[in-house]
Amino acid sequence: KAQLKSMGLSLDWAREIATCDPSYYRHQQKMFVDFFKAGLVYRRKSKVNWDPVDMTVLANEQVVDGRGWRSGALVEQRELEQWNFRITDYSEDLLTALDRLDRWPEKVRLMQRNWIGKSEGLRVRFEIAGEAPNGDRALEIFTTRPDTLFGASFMAIAPDHPLAKALGARDADLAAFQERCRQMGTSVAVLEMAEKEGYDTGLRVHHPFVAGLTLPVYVANFILMDYGTGAIFGCPAHDQRDFEFARKYALPIIPVVLPSGADAASFAIGDAPYDGEGTIFQSDFLNGLTIEAAKNAVASRLEGMSLQGTPQGTRQVNFRLRDWLISRQRYWGCPIPMIHCEACGVVPVPAADLPVVLPRDATFDRPGNPLDHHPTWKHTACPQCGGAARRETDTMDTFVDSSWYFARFTDPWADTPTTRQAVDSWLPVDQYIGGIEHAILHLLYSRFFTRAMKATGHAGLDEPFAGLFTQGMVVHETYKTPQGEWISPAEVEILEIDGRRQARRLSDGAAVEIGSIEKMSKSKKNVVDPDEIIGGWGADTARWFMLSDSPPDRDVIWTEAGVEGAHRFVQRVWRLLGEALPWISGPVRPPSNATCEIALGLRKAAHKALIAVEDDLEKLGFNRAVARIYELTNALQRALAEGDPATDPALAAAFHEAFDILIRIIAPMMPHLAEECWSAMGRQGMLATADWPVADHMLIVDETITLPVQINGKKRGELTIAREASEADVRSAVLGLDIVVSALEGREPRKVIVVAQRIVNVVA
RNA sequence: GCGGACGUGGCGAAAUCGGUAGACGCACGAGACUUAAAAUCUUGCGGGGAAACCUGUGCGGGUUCGAGUCCCGCCGUCCGCACCA
Numbered sequence: 103k104a105q106l107k108s109m110g111l112s113l114d115w116a117r118e119i120a121t122c123d124p125s126y127y128r129h130q131q132k133m134f135v136d137f138f139k140a141g142l143v144y145r146r147k148s149k150v151n152w153d154p155v156d157m158t159v160l161a162n163e164q165v166v167d168g169r170g171w172r173s174g175a176l177v178e179q180r181e182l183e184q185w186n187f188r189i190t191d192y193s194e195d196l197l198t199a200l201d202r203l204d205r206w207p208e209k210v211r212l213m214q215r216n217w218i219g220k221s222e223g224l225r226v227r228f229e230i231a232g233e234a235p236n237g238d239r240a241l242e243i244f245t246t247r248p249d250t251l252f253g254a255s256f257m258a259i260a261p262d263h264p265l266a267k268a269l270g271a272r273d274a275d276l277a278a279f280q281e282r283c284r285q286m287g288t289s290v291a292v293l294e295m296a297e298k299e300g301y302d303t304g305l306r307v308h309h310p311f312v313a314g315l316t317l318p319v320y321v322a323n324f325i326l327m328d329y330g331t332g333a334i335f336g337c338p339a340h341d342q343r344d345f346e347f348a349r350k351y352a353l354p355i356i357p358v359v360l361p362s363g364a365d366a367a368s369f370a371i372g373d374a375p376y377d378g379e380g381t382i383f384q385s386d387f388l389n390g391l392t393i394e395a396a397k398n399a400v401a402s403r404l405e406g407m408s409l410q411g412t413p414q415g416t417r418q419v420n421f422r423l424r425d426w427l428i429s430r431q432r433y434w435g436c437p438i439p440m441i442h443c444e445a446c447g448v449v450p451v452p453a454a455d456l457p458v459v460l461p462r463d464a465t466f467d468r469p470g471n472p473l474d475h476h477p478t479w480k481h482t483a484c485p486q487c488g489g490a491a492r493r494e495t496d497t498m499d500t501f502v503d504s505s506w507y508f509a510r511f512t513d514p515w516a517d518t519p520t521t522r523q524a525v526d527s528w529l530p531v532d533q534y535i536g537g538i539e540h541a542i543l544h545l546l547y548s549r550f551f552t553r554a555m556k557a558t559g560h561a562g563l564d565e566p567f568a569g570l571f572t573q574g575m576v577v578h579e580t581y582k583t584p585q586g587e588w589i590s591p592a593e594v595e596i597l598e599i600d601g602r603r604q605a606r607r608l609s610d611g612a613a614v615e616i617g618s619i620e621k622m623s624k625s626k627k628n629v630v631d632p633d634e635i636i637g638g639w640g641a642d643t644a645r646w647f648m649l650s651d652s653p654p655d656r657d658v659i660w661t662e663a664g665v666e667g668a669h670r671f672v673q674r675v676w677r678l679l680g681e682a683l684p685w686i687s688g689p690v691r692p693p694s695n696a697t698c699e700i701a702l703g704l705r706k707a708a709h710k711a712l713i714a715v716e717d718d719l720e721k722l723g724f725n726r727a728v729a730r731i732y733e734l735t736n737a738l739q740r741a742l743a744e745g746d747p748a749t750d751p752a753l754a755a756a757f758h759e760a761f762d763i764l765i766r767i768i769a770p771m772m773p774h775l776a777e778e779c780w781s782a783m784g785r786q787g788m789l790a791t792a793d794w795p796v797a798d799h800m801l802i803v804d805e806t807i808t809l810p811v812q813i814n815g816k817k818r819g820e821l822t823i824a825r826e827a828s829e830a831d832v833r834s835a836v837l838g839l840d841i842v843v844s845a846l847e848g849r850e851p852r853k854v855i856v857v858a859q860r861i862v863n864v865v866a
Numbered sequence: 867g868c869g870g871a872c873g874u875g876g877c878g879a880a881a882u883c884g885g886u887a888g889a890c891g892c893a894c895g896a897g898a899c900u901u902a903a904a905a906u907c908u909u910g911c912g913g914g915g916a917a918a919c920c921u922g923u924g925c926g927g928g929u930u931c932g933a934g935u936c937c938c939g940c941c942g943u944c945c946g947c948a949c950c951a
Contacts (some may be wrong), residue, residue, distance in 0.1 A: 213870090
């Protein structure tokens with residue numbers, strides 16, 4: 103309810119929207135079933151933070167200090183059977199394919215790389231000395247640094263590791279320690295502050311290479327059960343965390359990596375571990391090897407050693423990426439089309455029965471999932487045996503919907519989720535534009551989903567988005583009253599007093615503090631209503647300002663002054679057009695070449711602008727395109743002041759052509775103004791459907807060029823010379839310049855560098 | 867802590883391959899028009915200097931005929947990840 107309220111929606115509206123058109127759900131459910139049959143979907147018990155008041159699952163960020171932030175209630179840990187997509191099947195592929203996405207920002211690719219988090223290492227089994235309470239005879243750990251095995255001084259396992267649980271069952275102190283860790287585990291804030299803590303279980307394991315050496319096994323609060331095997335060996339000399347732990351519990355710190363140049367006899371670890379490059383020492387058969395070679399040597403040796411009938415070491419690639427949990431206990435979402443039958447297990451809803459639609463008469467008068475406590479909705483018959491069965495009441499994460507809409511859009515009325523002909527011919531998306539906030543989740547899920555669609559025959563490609571561009575946000579100043587209350591820009595007037603910008607509240611003139619520039623948000627009230635912008639300035643002005651102010655990948659600061667400037671430009675174009683109207687009506691006549699200087703200059707300016715704008719738009723350089731358009735407008739205004747088209751038909755034709763180009767290059771950014779101008783010029787149809795003008799590249803080639811002339815790398819003058827002049831001609835002309843002659847004082851230059859069409863540098 | 871990006875006028879920013887730093891806009895100053903204001907137009911605008919000229923792209927070095935751009939080392943800002951073994 104709170105969520106709906108914040109969206110300004112009533113319950114009736116929510117029901118209406120959630121149930122209005124089930125066709126997309128039908129196709130999504132069809133694909134879900136196909137994924138299920140292909141083994142890409144599975145159910146897994148997972149621990150969740152359960153809010154006992156709202157009867158809902160809380161996201162991690164909703165939990166602070168063991169309490170849910172919305173209800174303030176204590177959070178329970180529960181285990182729920184939930185649906186997951188097997189995105190981890192594609193970890194390696196999702197990672198390596200990033201290298202081929204060359205039209206994606208490096209930043210996004212890097213974020214995905216880190217998120218997938220590949221690490222190559224070794225699983226090592228340590229023989230347990232004596233007896234473990236659960237009967238385990240070996241402790242398996244994962245490490246990326248097997249080269250430091252001879253520096254091992256302890257083992258650490260996660261508090262919820264099976265071995266730790268078994269040990270805790272007969273050791274009350276350990277159980278209490280584990281309980282403390284569990285309480286802490288849910289709180290991000292505590293985690294950051296938490297000191298490394300451990301509990302010595304008394305259990306010991308044998309070092310695989312050093313006969314007679316045993317290592318103590320600790321339960322430690324910093325070991326995660328869901329990474330690797332939930333257990334590590336600690337090498338304090340070469341790992342920050344292990345180092346801190348060893349200091350606290352007075353464990354040996356044995357260096358085994360020697361930095362180059364250090365003396366093996368005297369090298370010791372001081373206040374910090376050493377994690378750099380070096381040569382292995384104090385390590386038996388590894389001595390003298392590089393880190394990489396030692397990793398290999400250890401892996402090979404352990405692979406060949408047998409412990410209790412299995413190899414003692416196994417090379418393993420580990421990923422940070424987890425499977426994608428899509429179950430949501432909410433009304434709002436696409437129902438998961440599955441049926442639970444006592445006899446047959448989990449059975450997909452048959453295609454003919456799709457879509458499974460949400461009930462319209464769901465109620466929200468008590469906590470929990472409305473689908474679950476709806477009186478009839480979940481009761482159904484098993485499609486296989488016909489017996490009484492129960493519908494899945496979880497709905498899908500809405501990221502599922504956004505993971506394939508672009509594929510559906512290629513044939514939106516098709517009776518199947520996609521049609522291969524359409525999806526193969528349209529995809530991949532050439533240019534995707536979105537915010538950086540989707541860098542990981544949405545863009546990674548879509549990449550997975552496209553692969554899953556390929557695996558189930560719904561598409562034929564791996565990568566959905568060939569080009570990606572991440573645009574910035576619109577941001578605005580914030581305003582705060584002395585009472586600390588945020589107020590909106592509409593309630594504030596900005597004044598310049600004593601050369602300082604100051605703000606006052608419109609209603610009573612009270613002083614207002616101008617705060618930092620931030621992303622527009624309702625909480626800070628620094629929002630500008632789009633309807634008011636369009637009502638007050640027009641859509642063209644708003645768009646022109648946003649495009650002109652900053653490059654599109656950066657944030658644009660919304661300012662009243664900036665918008666006014668943009669609006670002035672709209673008026674100026676319209677006014678200039680009005681002044682020139684007598685000469686620019688009807689179809690463009692081909693401008694004569696026998697023209698006056700003003701006309702020729704104008705033609706060059708127009709074609710130069712056209713060429714530049716084409717290039718800028720192609721590269722999404724809208725702010726640069728705007729600057730080029732300003733330049734052309736300035737040139738037009740100057741020409742209109744200087745020349746008289748009434749007495750010069752060539753000039754009139756040049757104006758006609760220049761205005762024609764101007765309004766066409768404005769059109770993509772200010773369509774309304776452009777159409778109005780188009781119509782005022784007496785042109786037929788709509789500009790939007792007219793062809794883009796063709797630039798005359800020959801026209802902008804000048805016969806003479808002006809080269810900057812440098813002496814010893816500093817600009818001292820200019821040289822105007824024929825474009826076709828040879829290097830020798832340029833050289834002798836430069837040496838004849840007064841500034842060059844006086845600088846040389848009769849000596850020969852040491853060197854003259856002529857860069858064609860660019861610059862000349864005389865080294866004296 | 868790890869990883870990355872970026873530092874250019876009062877402000878937003880340009881500078882395509884190492885080749886005239888500050889295009890274009892905003893703000894501001896001066897002037898014209900006006901009884902006045904708004905709008906519009908003209909003009910100035912990195913810093914120093916009367917000028918010639920000097921100086922200037924976070925700081926310190928380097929490469930080069932030439933560096934905002936390339937290399938090394940600092941400083942600062944922002945972003946992402948974060949007990950990942």
